[in-house]
Amino acid sequence: MKTIAIIGGGFSGTLTAVNLSRMSDQPLRVVIINAKRPLGRGTAYGTSRPEHLLNVAARNMSALPDFPTHFFDWLRTRVEFNDMPDKELREMFAPRRVYGDYLRGLLATVLNPIDTRCQVHVETINDEAVDIAIDDHDHATVLLKSGESVEADQVLLATGVQPPSSFPSDAPLGHDSRYCADPWADLQSKLPPPGRRIVLLGTGLTMVDVVLTLGKLGWEGKIVAVSRNGMLPKSHFRGIAYEDYIPENAESLGLHGLIQLIEKHCDRLRQMSQNPAIAVDKLRPHTQRLWQSFSKEEKLEFRGKYAARWNVTRHRIAVAIHDAITDALDCGRLKVVAGSIEKLAPNEQNIEVLLRDADGAEFSQSGDLVVNCTGVQSRFSKAGLPLFDNLLRKELVCSDELDMGLLVNDDFAVIGGDGQPSQVLYAMGPLLLGQLWETIAVPELRGQAMRVAENMLEREPVAVEEADVIEYYI
Ligand SMILES: Cc1cc2nc3c(=O)[nH]c(=O)nc-3n(C[C@H](O)[C@H](O)[C@H](O)COP(=O)(O)OP(=O)(O)OC[C@H]3O[C@@H](n4cnc5c(N)ncnc54)[C@H](O)[C@@H]3O)c2cc1C
Structure with a gap:
C-alpha cells in the first residue's frame, strides 16, 4: 500500500x-x-x-x-x-x-x-x-x-x-526567566510582578495577542512594543463594492507601475471617503502571479520599502481588538516605539534592549520581561x-x-x-x-x-x- x-x-x-x-x-x-x-x-x-x-x-x-x-x-x-x-x-x-x-x-x-x-x-x-x-x-x-x-x-x-528570529545578546538568554522566546508556550509563567515593565519585540499580530492576554490576565504594569517602523495592524472596516481594477496584463507594469496604479486607486477611494485598504484587498487574487513576475531586485525593493505597510493593511484585526489596543495606547498602558533592535543586554536588574532610530541614533528600552513577538527569520x-x-x-x-x-x-x-x-x-x-x-x-x-x-x-x-x-x- x-x-x-x-x-x-x-x-x-x-x-x-x-x-x-x-x-x-x-x-x-x-x-x-x-x-x-x-x-x-x-x-x-x-x-x-x-x-x-x-x-x-x-x-x-x-x-x-x-x-x-x-x-x-x-x-x-x-x-x-x-x-x-x-x-x-x-x-x-x-x-x-x-x-x-x-x-x-x-x-x-x-x-x-x-x-x-x-x-x-x-x-x-x-x-x-x-x-x-x-x-x-x-x-x-x-x-x-x-x-x-x-x-x-x-x-x-x-x-x-x-x-521567530533570535537577537544578538551579551549573555545567553535560553534559561533567563526574564526572556520569553515563545509567547505561545511560556508567557504566563514568566510574568513579572505588577507595576513592572514588559518590552515586546515586534508590533504585529503576535504583539497584539500578547497585549490582549496581559489585559485578560489582569497584569498591571507598563508595556512597550518596539519594531523598526512602529506600525500597528489596521482594523477591519465596512467597505464598498469596488471595481476589479487590476488589468489582465498587470505583469507588464513592473513593481513601480503597479505601485502607481495602487496609489491612484487609494487616492480615488480617499476622495470617495472610503478606506484605501480596499484597493489592496482587490489585489489578493492576483498577488501570487504578480509577485512571481517581479525581478529579484523588485522583490527586494518591495520587501524593503513596502512590505511593512502591506502587512499592516492586508493582515487586519477585528474592530473589537483594534479598540482594545487603542484603549491601551490612550491610557498609557501600552507605548509603541520605532527603532531597529540591535541587541539584548541582560544585567542584574533587567534586560536592556538596545535600539537605533531612523537617524542612526542609539537608545534603549529596558524590561523586567522581554518577549519575542517578531516574525520569521x-x-x-x-x-x-x-x-x-x-x-x-x-x-x-x-x-x-x-x-x-x-x-x-x-x-x-x-x-x-x-x-x-x-x-x-x-x-x-x-x-x-x-x-x-x-x-x-x-x-x-x-x-x-x-x-x-x-x-x-x-x-x-x-x-x-x-x-x-x-x-x-x-
Ligand atoms: C498567530 C496567528 C494567527 C493567525 N490567524 C489567522 C486567521 O485568523 N485567519 C487566517 O486565515 N490565517 C491566520 N493565520 C495564518 C495561517 O492560518 C497560519 O499561518 C496557518 O495556520 C499555517 O498552517 P501550517 O499548517 O502551514 O503551519 P503551522 O500552523 O505552523 O503548523 C506546522 C506544524 O508543523 C510542526 N512542525 C514544524 N517542523 C516540524 C518537524 N520538523 N517535525 C514535526 N513537526 C514539525 C509545527 O510545530 C506545527 O505543529 C494566523 C497565523 C498566526 C501565526
Whole structure:
C-alpha cells in the first residue's frame, strides 16, 4: 500500500490528510508527523486563550475550497451561537481556539472514519522530523528525533511558520526567566510582578495577542512594543463594492507601475471617503502571479520599502481588538516605539534592549520581561532548523532567491539543488513565502491543501469556484 508522510500537523498538514482521505479511491496510508504545536491546530489555532480571535471573518474561513460555507455551517452546530443571526455569524471573528476545534474535529473524522468503505488509513506520530533520505528507487525514509523512522513513497513538507528570529545578546538568554522566546508556550509563567515593565519585540499580530492576554490576565504594569517602523495592524472596516481594477496584463507594469496604479486607486477611494485598504484587498487574487513576475531586485525593493505597510493593511484585526489596543495606547498602558533592535543586554536588574532610530541614533528600552513577538527569520537557510539544514545540505531542496523559504514547481513538487522537481517531496504553506508571497492565510492554504492532495494522488484537479476572499464587509 502506498504511504504518504506529512511533516507538520497544523492547518496545512491536517487539511491535506483530510483531502487525501476523501479523494483517494485506492488504499492509502497517511502518516502525520507533528511536534511542538498541538496536532490539528498548529501555531495559529493552538492557542487556548479566548481573547485570541481570528483575523478573517467566519464566512471566509472554510477549510474546504469546494464547500465555501463549511466553517459557517459547523459554527451553526455550536450551541453558544444559537441566538446569533446568520448575517452576524458570517461576519464574526471567532476565537482561534474554536477554529482549532473545527480543524481537530475534521482530523478526527479521518483518524476514525465512520464510512467503513474508506480506504485511507491516517495515523499520527508525535515526534520531530530531522532528516529525509531518498534512495535510488525514489523511496523516502523520514528520520525522527527519537531515532525512529517512517518509510514513505511521498513526503509533504507542511512545517508552517518558522520560529521567530533570535537577537544578538551579551549573555545567553535560553534559561533567563526574564526572556520569553515563545509567547505561545511560556508567557504566563514568566510574568513579572505588577507595576513592572514588559518590552515586546515586534508590533504585529503576535504583539497584539500578547497585549490582549496581559489585559485578560489582569497584569498591571507598563508595556512597550518596539519594531523598526512602529506600525500597528489596521482594523477591519465596512467597505464598498469596488471595481476589479487590476488589468489582465498587470505583469507588464513592473513593481513601480503597479505601485502607481495602487496609489491612484487609494487616492480615488480617499476622495470617495472610503478606506484605501480596499484597493489592496482587490489585489489578493492576483498577488501570487504578480509577485512571481517581479525581478529579484523588485522583490527586494518591495520587501524593503513596502512590505511593512502591506502587512499592516492586508493582515487586519477585528474592530473589537483594534479598540482594545487603542484603549491601551490612550491610557498609557501600552507605548509603541520605532527603532531597529540591535541587541539584548541582560544585567542584574533587567534586560536592556538596545535600539537605533531612523537617524542612526542609539537608545534603549529596558524590561523586567522581554518577549519575542517578531516574525520569521529573515534568512531561511540560516534558521537552524535540523530538518531543513539536512535537506539543504543534501540539495534535496533549495531556497528561493530571497532565501525566505523553498522553491516548488506548479504542482508543489519541491525543486532540488539540481533545478529539477522531486518525484517524492512536496511542500506547501508559509514555506513558500519567498516564491508566492501570499501563502499564509486559510483562503490560500485551503486551495493548496486540495491541489497538493490531487497532485500526490495524480488526480485531475476538481474545478472550484474562487471563494470570496475580500476581507472587508459590505
Ligand atoms: C498567530 C496567528 C494567527 C493567525 N490567524 C489567522 C486567521 O485568523 N485567519 C487566517 O486565515 N490565517 C491566520 N493565520 C495564518 C495561517 O492560518 C497560519 O499561518 C496557518 O495556520 C499555517 O498552517 P501550517 O499548517 O502551514 O503551519 P503551522 O500552523 O505552523 O503548523 C506546522 C506544524 O508543523 C510542526 N512542525 C514544524 N517542523 C516540524 C518537524 N520538523 N517535525 C514535526 N513537526 C514539525 C509545527 O510545530 C506545527 O505543529 C494566523 C497565523 C498566526 C501565526
